[in-house]
Amino acid sequence: MAEPVAVKLTIKDFKSDQEVRWCPGCGDYAILAAVQSFMPELGIPRERIVFVSGIGCSSRFPYYMNTYGLHSIHGRAPAIATGLSVSRPDLSVWVVTGDGDALSIGGNHLIHALRRNVNLKILLFNNRIYGLTKGQYSPTSELGKITKSTPVGSADSPFNPLSLALGAEATFVARTIDSDRKHLQSVLRAAAEHEGSAFVEIYQNCNIFNDGAFDELKDAGTRDDYLIRLEHGQPITFGKDGQFCVVHPPGGFGLEVRETASVSPADIVVHDAGVAEPAYAFALSRLPGEDLRNTPIGVFRQVPRPSYDNLVHSQVEAAKAKATGTPEEQLAGLLTSGDTWTII
Amino acid sequence: MTKQVRQLDRVVIRFAGDSGDGMQLTGDRFTSETAQLGNDISTLPNFPAEIRAPAGTLPGVSSFQVHFADYDILTPGDAPNVLVAMNPAALKANVGDLPRGAAIIVNTDEFTKRNLAKVGYTVSPLEDGSLEGYSVHPVGLTSMTVGALADHDVSKKDAERAKNMFALGLLSWMYSRPYESTITFLERKFAARPELVSANIAAFKAGWNFGETTEDFAVRYEVKPAKMPPGTYRNITGNAALALGIVASAVRSKLPVFLGAYPITPASDILHELSKHKRFGITTMQAEDEIAAIGATLGAAYGGALGITTTSGPGVALKGETISLAVALELPLVIVDVQRAGPSTGMPTKTEQADLNMALFGRHGEAPVAVIAPKSPSDCFHAIIEASRIALTHRTPVILLSDNYVANGSEPWLLPDVESLPDLTVEFATAPNGEDGTTFLPYLRDPETLARPWAIPGTAGLEHRIGGLEKADKTGDISYDPGNHDFMVRTRAARIEAIQVPDVEVEDPDGEARVLVLGWGSTYGPIGAACRALRQRGHSVAQAHLRHLAPMPGNLGEVLGSYDRVVIPEMNLGQLAHVIRARYLVDAIPYNKVRGLPFTAAELESMLEDVVKNG
Ligand SMILES: Cc1ncc(C[n+]2csc(CCOP(=O)(O)OP(=O)(O)O)c2C)c(N)n1
Ligand code: SF4
Ligand SMILES: [Mg+2]
16 A cells, blocks of 8 residues: 655646547546546555556546556456556556456456455446447446347346456445546545455446436436445435335345335344445345346445455565575575586 | 496486376486586476376376486487386387387386286287397386385385386486485475385385396496586576576566466476565566466566566467557566467477467567577576566567477576676666656657666656557657657567677588578577587588577678578478578578477488588
8 A cells, every 4th residue: 555645736736638538428527527636635646646447438547647557458457457556565556447348358357356455446437338449238238238239139148347346355345426526536535545456336427329327326306216325334225215225134135125114223234334244245236126226336345355465565575584695695596506516 | 246337428318107107206316416427418308288197008108308428418319228118108108219229127017918908018018029129128116116115114105106216226326326416305305204205215225226236237337527617507497597587687687576477388387486586576476367467567567577477379379469568568578488389279298489470470560579589498597688688678578489398308507607697777767858857758769779768657757648559759649640650660660670689600610511500499409419410420511590589680691691501490380481581582491390399410410411412
């Protein structure tokens, strides 16, 4: 983890000189603005922040941040960022990826970064479509989705990114929405504080190829009844008047939504992101229906586990501490180790 | 009984047995003893890809060949003078390689009906006269070992397993090897089980004493030490030398090293070895696949580490897209390809040189990289340091093409003086380089090397964004400008051509040669041995060997032009020959074999003799 340094920066310091080239109205703008205005809060000097991305509309993100940035290749950002983070523990490394980038071509790297618990803050911009390649369905698109490559509807069932991350042993899992800056920043704050991999799914509107995918979660008329705002330590209730709540159904495995009036207050689940057993967060991740009803946002899971970076580093440091002599002397010793003979 | 002692100048021994018989270890120990004595040595292990193929079958045969001499030698030897065959399968698999008159030591205990039938012998070859042309020594290796260990507190199975030490003892006696290092080795290896230390030492000594007393072995041999340059030596395999070269690169560059790898034969040993040397600031990562391995390595290089990724051909294929990214990012990166026989899984434990095309051309877009190849096991040490030097000074990916033959073969290595190794230190960018004194231009180049500044995250004032999209000259901003792209493509090619590589040296002792043999990589030994043999027989022939395959040495065209014929032996279907023909318009004669085995000096000698005589 980057040690905090007292620097006073403003949103301006994080805007690069590059012209932003997303489609007008794209949800990516809102996320960029939210991240840029959040960054000063970190108190980390710009040169110690690195954004690494793959390929996709979302992956253009690093060009617009006046930090260090690496726009890499499709799907590989978690792997590249792993090498950077492990070898440079002084840096704050952020990965920006899309649903295709992270879950299709790069699925392998994502799950392995999460299981290792590499010290990365991974922001997955989920627009449930391939934006950059002009509108094919993605691994988060609904079954039956009609797109350019699926004119009669896709036959693929989607991934639930949070369920996947939890299955991959992620220690921090959260979801937020592009249009809700306050919420987005609160999640970023929690992610930044987490040691290890922080996985954040951000629902992002692609107004060109999948417009309105998350409208029910955004429209004033529906959002309160659709969204479950998770707050650590608070009973999980939602709805305009708190008319819904989440309970452990007796005899069942997961969690279910009930009318608050129909259950005893003691039966309402109190949200605890620190539950060691991932089954709880997993059950939360399964609540939404296909129509987006009962979509939790916020921090699902946040549990401590040593980061890969720290474990690897301490091995190297321990070995160095035990060594004696200059590196040249150690090398000379290593070369002459084993069976040697001398010719005079 | 006093035995006759005969002097020999060179001997080739092949230990062959079932994969479970410990032949690699036996060969290793014999080699160590031989090294202690000061002979020149070259070794060649040959083992199946299966960890334990069914016992006693042909696919399960594992062998280890060692060539030692009182002069300097270049190859593990074409044909064994002595074969140790631990079972019928080992005999059957290897007898075809033996010249008439060779000695065969067979473990008769394994020549049972059942074992003979497993490999298709209906009558024992020990009895049907088929081995008449050889000097056969039937020895009950297993029963004599078990007998010798009767008083030891070990199971029958452990006693039987010590038969390889009996064989080693016998061979050590036959060739008058000093055995102290083997005793120490056994003490160390079985430290946790003292009963096995004493059993294995007893088996070794029983084998030695058997040689001394039995009448079947009337002669004992000596091979005098070779005259080698003074200094301290150790016997080293190519993979071990390469790993040490990486450690040396860490020390001489004063940079942390990041090694990303995914296990693959025959490259995994490099990862294993380096994972033991963390104290040099070396981080090893066993990634989820080769793409992640090179990705993490590139990420570490971006952060200022010396990044090295090690693999074999199938892995290089997976790394291709990331190598192209590194070409675009212009960051230092070393990719080690320990080649094996392909395509696809091919023959994972057999050698080949068929990845040259992939190294030179196997990427999308115009994506030139530097390519270099070691010529012998110990040369892997210097070759990887050279690869690191090029990568660091020129900020480019460098592919090092080793192969299974150099990786697993071994030879004595005159240990270098650490201070004499090249200085690999580089400077990171620390300040803006724009004319206004405040802007940083990530693609402003050094006029000589054309390398761009290595500006690592953490450096205040140099924050910048780079990526795989085409970059504008100097600023590194995204650019779709046609003229700029043309310029950048040509500049990336010019960057590789700007790498200084030493002239290729030609060995043409009498200066009379009209035929030049050009090779690269691991064929150096067999080509050199063939040329020597030809010269000894009064023919003139010149040898040149390429370490640098991209860029090629500046004098190569001139060298090629000064011979009437150029012959290019390769363990592929003519990949270097293609390049030489295309680049230098030389009508080179390719000589190609892809048998998964190194060339023999004899076959090259007869092929070259034909060219020398008939043009
Ligand atoms: C190896 C490779 N294959 C395919 C592509 C083409 N490609 C670029 S972006 C992309 C999908 C991006 O989708 P997503 O990750 O969801 O990002 P979005 O554009 O929606 O933000 C594809 C298939 C590529 N650049 N590289
Ligand atoms: S295609 Fe969609 S995701 Fe891409 S920039 Fe346009 S609106 Fe945004
Ligand atoms: Mg998408």
